[in-house]
Amino acid sequence: MATLGDLERSIMERLWQSDAPVTAAELRDELAHKTSAGKDLALTTMLTVLSRLERKGFVDRDRKVRPHLYFAVTTRADHTAELLQQVLGSEPDRAAALARFVGQVSPQEADTLRQLLEQRAATPGDESSSTSAIRATPAN
Template sequence: MANLGELERAVMDALWDGEAPVTAGELRDKLAAARQGGKAPALTTILTVLSRLESKGFVARDRDARPHLYTAALTRAGHVADLMREVLESSSDRTQALAYFVGSVDESEAEVLRRLLDARSV
């Protein structure tokens, strides 16, 4: 799972935060509103970004709809989990990487981890 560029991230944030599905034009309007008066990317730029995100597995496109409708194919939590898994897999010492991660979470997050691991072992 690839890291997202700045505009890709903005597009995904708009899809994750908004009502789905949306057209490329609606997405461009959302991005313009998020920039608070800043210049919105061109529609062709949005379409290019959506196409790239679709090829990366982030976006699903309804080709039967006119204009095409776009939805997030992956949740935000799923994306974060994929990134965490990628980082862990790239480590030469997974145990040490996990130890540092566990040491960095607060007590409430540690409790969530405990519950999830306990539920997994059942």
């Protein structure tokens, strides 16, 4: 999965928070009110960034209506998990990286990790149960 630039990340944060698809103009206006990233953002720039996000597989749009309505294809949790996997995949000493990560988690997060590892051990080869459990666990 591709990484996100600052503007792309701001757009994705807004789309991940949204309950409904939004237009490029709505995204631009919201970013202008909430962050300095959208202050002088042209609509054409927003459309270009949305097209890039679409090519990267983060966003899709409803082409049946004008203006197009944009929505997130992936969840924030999916994106975060993919980033963690990329980092671990590029690390020559995965055990050391995991040890440092585990050393920084809160007690609640450690409990969640234990539960997920127990679930995974109970169903070898089935990673989907761990994924759904992660999504069901609220972030602390």
